[in-house]
Amino acid sequence: MTEPRSEGGLLCYYCTAGKGMEPFLMEEVKRKLAAENVRQIPGKVLFSSPMTIDRVSELKAAERLFLLVKQEPPVRLSAHTNPGATKAASVLQSRLLGDKNQWTRAALTWSRLQGELEQKKNRITSREEEDEQGMETRKRTGEQREEENGNRSLGTRAQTVEKKRKREKEEREVNVYLSDDHCLLGIPLTRLPLANRSYIKTTGLRxxxxxxxxxxxxxxxxxxxxxxxxxxxxxxxxxxxxxxxxxxxxxxxxxxxxxxxxxxxxxxxxxxxxxxxxxxxxxxxxxxxxxxxxxxxxxxxxxxxxxxxxxxxxxxxxxxxxxxxxxxxxxxxxxxxxxxxxxxxxxxxxxxxxxxxxxxxxxxxxxxxxxxxxxxxxxxxxxxxxxxxxxxxxxxxxxxxxxxx
CATH class of the missing domain: 3.40.50.150 (Vaccinia Virus protein VP39)
Structure with missing residues (x-):
């Protein structure tokens, strides 16, 4: 199945941003991600980019990152439709859910991106473990190192399989943004906000x-x-x-x-x-x-x-x-x-x-x-x-x- 891409094979995303941060985020995605179709709505910036998810997830002006599933005109209910009636709910459901194949493609893309993010996390963890055990490892014999490296590789693969199983069982969160002017649906790509800085122990200013x-x-x-x-x-x-x-x-x-x-x-x-x-x-x-x-x-x-x-x-x-x-x-x-x-x-x-x-x-x-x-x-x-x-x-x-x- 094909993935939800815009013209030219670019993946579509949107980020949330604090009030006043939208111009900074727009400039950043253009400069760092070669972004196209960059547009702003209050509190959000939408864009398309060919860059890997590793690069996209390193944005500094964004709060949260989402895979854009669909952007629609605002939902308009007829003046004769009772907002509390079943018909109104049916109209909303039809507009929001839309084509089942579209959601299937989005879910496949999301799963692939999650796998790429997991690989990045594993690479960082492996480097940290190597740094910590570097001095001790150099003192061991080649045979001991091969055995330990083999065990470590098996452990890493087992962890990856287990995390994949957990992802398959997890219920996916879908973000729905409705206003008089906009209708957005997206799937969050990271568990923690991008604004969380792993290299800062104590935060003060946002x-x-x-x-x-x-x-x-x-x-x-x-x-x-x-x-x-x-x-x-x-x-x-x-x-x-x-x-x-x-x-x-x-x-x-x-x-x-x-x-x-x-x-x-x-x-x-x-x-x-x-x-x-x-x-x-x-x-x-x-x-x-x-x-x-x-x-x-x-x-x-x-x-x-x-x-x-x-x-x-x-x-x-x-x-x-x-x-x-x-x-x-x-x-x-x-x-x-x-x-x-x-x-x-x-x-x-x-x-x-x-x-x-x-x-x-x-x-x-x-x-x-x-x-x-x-x-x-x-x-x-x-x-x-x-x-x-x-x-x-x-x-x-x-x-x-x-x-x-």
């Missing part, structure tokens, strides 16, 4: 949002943020900073868990006194605490001007600043940057004077930065502001590039 911020930064060299979350990217030098010992400990656990201690360095430092030379950093990525998931005693509205100025100071010309802010801090930052053209109003000046009257608990140098005159922010050129969902509240991602003032 992984998809963290990835979006990192992708906006383009060159990942410095990460200053709530340290429980971090990005894994190729970089010459990667620094993570936080003033809180607890967050630094979580970040250190993540670094050790990912075995990246030789590439990621953690420092305890205040965001208004970064221990870096001026113009020494290519990118700064920061999510300021909102006081929700990670509490803070610091008045972020009062500190924001000094924090942004310090990040601007360490950035090199052409460097990128990416900030994740609450709606309130986002509005305040826009007001601050607008002052480079109009100058602060008397009311704004009064508000900041009141905020700065609160004594911080850091150092005298920090205190002087908060009370002293703030340099102009004219070297930061705005590139984009994007609203994303953080669960209970929304956050706004700001991107700036440092230019010659």
């Amino acid at each position: 992984s998809t949002v963290a990835w979006a911020m990192a992708s906006l930064a383009q060159i990942q060299v410095l990460r200053h943020t709530t340290a429980a979350v971090f990005f894994i990217y190729s970089a010459t030098c990667f620094l993570g900073m936080d003033i809180d010992d607890g967050q630094l400990q979580k970040a250190n656990d993540n670094v050790e868990f990912a075995e990246l201690g030789n590439r990621i360095h953690l420092l305890k430092a205040s965001s208004v006194v970064l221990p870096l030379p001026s113009g020494s950093v290519d990118a700064v990525v920061c999510d300021l605490p909102f006081g929700r998931k990670f509490g803070t005693k610091t008045d972020m509205a009062a500190k924001l001007p000094a924090i942004v100025n310090e990040m601007e100071r360490v950035l090199s010309i052409g460097g990128t600043l990416v900030l994740l802010l609450s709606p309130q801090l986002s509005y305040l930052l826009k007001e601050l940057l607008a002052q480079k053209h109009t100058g602060p109003t008397s009311n704004q000046g009064t508000n900041f004077q009141i905020h700065y009257g609160v004594q911080p608990s850091y150092t005298r140098e920090t205190d002087e930065l908060c009370h002293g005159p703030l340099p102009p922010l004219s070297s930061l050129k705005h590139q984009a502001t994007l609203r994303v969902s953080l669960g209970a509240i929304d956050g706004l991602i700001h991107k700036y590039v440092k230019i010659v003032a």
Whole structure:
């Protein structure tokens, strides 16, 4: 039987995405998967790709991945049809179930993809076992190794057969999405969401949002943020900073868990006194605490001007600043940057004077930065502001590039 493919032999998928993450996901599938027929509906991105399921399942901006069974126009019931009547249920059943052969082909494709994912998982497990037993194995004789390898191969095949039997007995989940504008049916391809990162031990910021911020930064060299979350990217030098010992400990656990201690360095430092030379950093990525998931005693509205100025100071010309802010801090930052053209109003000046009257608990140098005159922010050129969902509240991602003032 043929499999559910679009024109050109491409498999059809769709992914769910958090609010505001759809543009990032659309760009990612085009760039990584050579995707075609890419389209967006609220909370979902549909596409076709020739890539293997191994590649498709590595998407970073997606929440869940589905094999697309069918996409239909929205179900319309006649005005004379009682929604609670048997006829209405029959119309829905007919539209949703459709052709039996279509579902058979979809089930066969799903089973094949599950097998490919299982092979990938087995390869990873085998590599981990080989690494753990490498030293011990090298001490054994060739005959012992052959016997052990044979037993291991038999064990792996037995596990594969057992898992295949379990898959055949399992009831398959089908995702049905109905709205006034769309009708989608799909089968989930992974048990856990793609947003679950196997290389992160302790999560803080939502992984998809963290990835979006990192992708906006383009060159990942410095990460200053709530340290429980971090990005894994190729970089010459990667620094993570936080003033809180607890967050630094979580970040250190993540670094050790990912075995990246030789590439990621953690420092305890205040965001208004970064221990870096001026113009020494290519990118700064920061999510300021909102006081929700990670509490803070610091008045972020009062500190924001000094924090942004310090990040601007360490950035090199052409460097990128990416900030994740609450709606309130986002509005305040826009007001601050607008002052480079109009100058602060008397009311704004009064508000900041009141905020700065609160004594911080850091150092005298920090205190002087908060009370002293703030340099102009004219070297930061705005590139984009994007609203994303953080669960209970929304956050706004700001991107700036440092230019010659």
